[in-house]
Amino acid sequence: MTLRIPAGDTLPRHVCDACQTIHYQNPKIVAGCIPEWEGRVLLCRRAIEPRYGYWTLPAGFMENGESTAAAAAREALEEAEAEVENLTLYAMYSLTHISQVYLMFRGALKEGRAGVGRESLEVKLFAEEEIPWEELAFPVVRETLRRYFEECRQGSFGLHMGDFGRGPDGRVIFRRY
Amino acid sequence: MTLRIPAGDTLPRHVCDACQTIHYQNPKIVAGCIPEWEGRVLLCRRAIEPRYGYWTLPAGFMENGESTAAAAAREALEEAEAEVENLTLYAMYSLTHISQVYLMFRGALKEGRAGVGRESLEVKLFAEEEIPWEELAFPVVRETLRRYFEECRQGSFGLHMGDFGRGPDGRVIFRRY
Numbered sequence: 001m002t003l004r005i006p007a008g009d010t011l012p013r014h015v016c017d018a019c020q021t022i023h024y025q026n027p028k029i030v031a032g033c034i035p036e037w038e039g040r041v042l043l044c045r046r047a048i049e050p051r052y053g054y055w056t057l058p059a060g061f062m063e064n065g066e067s068t069a070a071a072a073a074r075e076a077l078e079e080a081e082a083e084v085e086n087l088t089l090y091a092m093y094s095l096t097h098i099s100q101v102y103l104m105f106r107g108a109l110k111e112g113r114a115g116v117g118r119e120s121l122e123v124k125l126f127a128e129e130e131i132p133w134e135e136l137a138f139p140v141v142r143e144t145l146r147r148y149f150e151e152c153r154q155g156s157f158g159l160h161m162g163d164f165g166r167g168p169d170g171r172v173i174f175r176r177y
Numbered sequence: 178m179t180l181r182i183p184a185g186d187t188l189p190r191h192v193c194d195a196c197q198t199i200h201y202q203n204p205k206i207v208a209g210c211i212p213e214w215e216g217r218v219l220l221c222r223r224a225i226e227p228r229y230g231y232w233t234l235p236a237g238f239m240e241n242g243e244s245t246a247a248a249a250a251r252e253a254l255e256e257a258e259a260e261v262e263n264l265t266l267y268a269m270y271s272l273t274h275i276s277q278v279y280l281m282f283r284g285a286l287k288e289g290r291a292g293v294g295r296e297s298l299e300v301k302l303f304a305e306e307e308i309p310w311e312e313l314a315f316p317v318v319r320e321t322l323r324r325y326f327e328e329c330r331q332g333s334f335g336l337h338m339g340d341f342g343r344g345p346d347g348r349v350i351f352r353r354y
Binding site for chain 1: 280354
């Protein structure tokens with residue numbers, strides 16, 4: 001495998017010297033949701049790295065052959081044994097420093113039921129005042145929940161976009177747009 | 178390379194027998210835009226396969242390290258030498274049969290200027306009645322433009338979501354949600 005710019009391209013790619021196949025590397029989609037139930041939201045405590053033991057919204061890598069909303073629903077089922085319905089897109093965040101795009105939906109948690117999935121230590125419904133803000137797994141989860149509860153108080157929901165990236169000091173910076 | 182289910186996973190993956198690296202294959206993001214200028218939109222006639230010679234909106238694969246909006250703006254610059262500003266998300270479509278997610282933005286074409294990019298034969302501004310509906314490159318482009326002009330007439334723009342997939346007869350089916 002050699003890193004070189006293929007004919008007609010503008011960026012270096014991994015090219016197989018034997019068969020000339022170009023192995024493109026592109027951003028991955030992480031699909032997730034905010035499962036809602038009677039004013040509370042469902043969070044999962046992670047049983048896997050990174051951020052083992054920290055709380056997160058159910059979310060994970062989208063698979064080939066599925067739609068974005070189906071991916072978000074599947075992740076809720078896998079991580080929290082939760083059926084979510086009526087998914088609507090709530091936020092799209094580009095994490096440029098790790099080449100991921102987060103698609104976060106809102107969805108109704110069916111009958112408020114959930115269970116501890118294979119990748120979780122614990123799952124629980126939280127009202128705003130119960131959210132463990134200092135024990136959330138990722139900045140993108142904190143931003144999503146912060147915005148969500150702000151809009152719950154206002155009573156209407158928009159679509160939110162922005163970038164997360166690393167600043168010169170190595171810290172993650174959020175830029176809303 | 179062997180196709181097998183790695184420990185802790187649920188789907189078969191391409192795993193290197195020599196180094197055990199798992200080569201995940203995930204959906205790719207195609208970022209594009211509707212460049213708007215005085216009631217008209219900019220289309221490009223493709224100088225590349227697939228659909229050589231057909232008209233399309235500027236769009237292409239998102240690259241690592243960029244944001245979704247930056248990717249859409251870059252594609253407009255590459256394919257149509259067009260600077261687009263104030264990008265807002267207009268549609269998100271999952272193409273499940275080819276594992277792509279289209280993110281289509283609306284954006285203001287700066288000073289109405291454009292030129293023929295390397296991957297285009299021709300670029301041109303079209304009013305609704307001039308759109309070459311029978312010579313559009315892809316169903317996703319037709320759906321985006323159809324919805325866009327409908328909303329232009331209504332005077333307000335929403336966010337549109339849906340799936341494209343293959344039906345039992347092999348034809349591409351669109352499902353809006």
